[in-house]
Amino acid sequence: MKIGGFVKNSFVDYPAHISSVIFTSGCNMNCWYCHNKQLIPDSQESANLDNILDFITSRKNFLDGVVISGGEPTLQLDLKEVIKKIKSIGLKVKLDTNGSNFEILKDLIDNNLVDFVAMDIKAPVDQYEKITGTNAFNKSIRQCIDLLINGNIDYEFRTTYAPNLTLDDIENLAKDIKGAKKLMLQCCRFDNEKVAYMPHKPSVVQKAVEIASKYVKNVGTRGY
Numbered sequence: 001m002k003i004g005g006f007v008k009n010s011f012v013d014y015p016a017h018i019s020s021v022i023f024t025s026g027c028n029m030n031c032w033y034c035h036n037k038q039l040i041p042d043s044q045e046s047a048n049l050d051n052i053l054d055f056i057t058s059r060k061n062f063l064d065g066v067v068i069s070g071g072e073p074t075l076q077l078d079l080k081e082v083i084k085k086i087k088s089i090g091l092k093v094k095l096d097t098n099g100s101n102f103e104i105l106k107d108l109i110d111n112n113l114v115d116f117v118a119m120d121i122k123a124p125v126d127q128y129e130k131i132t133g134t135n136a137f138n139k140s141i142r143q144c145i146d147l148l149i150n151g152n153i154d155y156e157f158r159t160t161y162a163p164n165l166t167l168d169d170i171e172n173l174a175k176d177i178k179g180a181k182k183l184m185l186q187c188c189r190f191d192n193e194k195v196a197y198m199p200h201k202p203s204v205v206q207k208a209v210e211i212a213s214k215y216v217k218n219v220g221t222r223g224y
């Protein structure tokens with residue numbers, strides 16, 4: 001597993017859990033607002049898996065689980081084996097994914113290897129290109145949405161409410177996950193001063209929550 005970063009203790013990355021967070025290196029999307037741009041190429045490696053496993057083993061009585069985030073974790077060929085090692089320590093696993101690898105996500109769920117999935121919904125599925133630069137994964141994204149909505153695993157969908165997403169986009173992406181139990185709208189923040197956009201105003205965010213709530217049971221915000 002190529003690991004681009006590791007956070008020892010987090011109280012915010014796994015709902016209601018204390019977790020460590022592994023950031024894998026490499027992503028198959030290129031979201032224009034990505035906060036982990038340095039992780040998009042898979043050349044970034046800054047942490048050693050064995051050291052991380054030793055650390056979480058030593059902290060297993062304090063931690064509830066481990067979050068595997070990215071980058072895109074499902075690109076890691078040894079993801080399943082790493083998760084098995086974490087589970088053998090006795091910790092839960094939360095997987096963050098962009099939904100681009102349905103078969104891998106299904107295999108992990110079928111084998112009871114993940115306890116919680118956070119899946120990004122970048123845009124209405126047929127308009128992913130305007131956020132991620134590609135529509136290549138739309139079929140997988142739809143399959144992952146169905147898998148989570150119709151399965152038994154705990155999950156949340158989350159959308160970074162980018163300034164180039166309109167309220168119509170919010171309605172259409174909420175329709176794409178109709179019947180889902182949870183959608184979090186996350187504030188889109190910028191590190192790059194060359195980017196001229198500003199986050200949506202609170203009144204617009206509130207309207208987006210109202211619109212999405214027509215299709216999703218629990219719609220919340222994060223980072224506002």
Ligand code: SF4
Pocket residue numbers: 027028029030031033034035036037040070071072098132
């Ligand atoms: S899917 Fe996530 S890691 Fe990949 S480019 Fe988009 S925001 Fe960055």
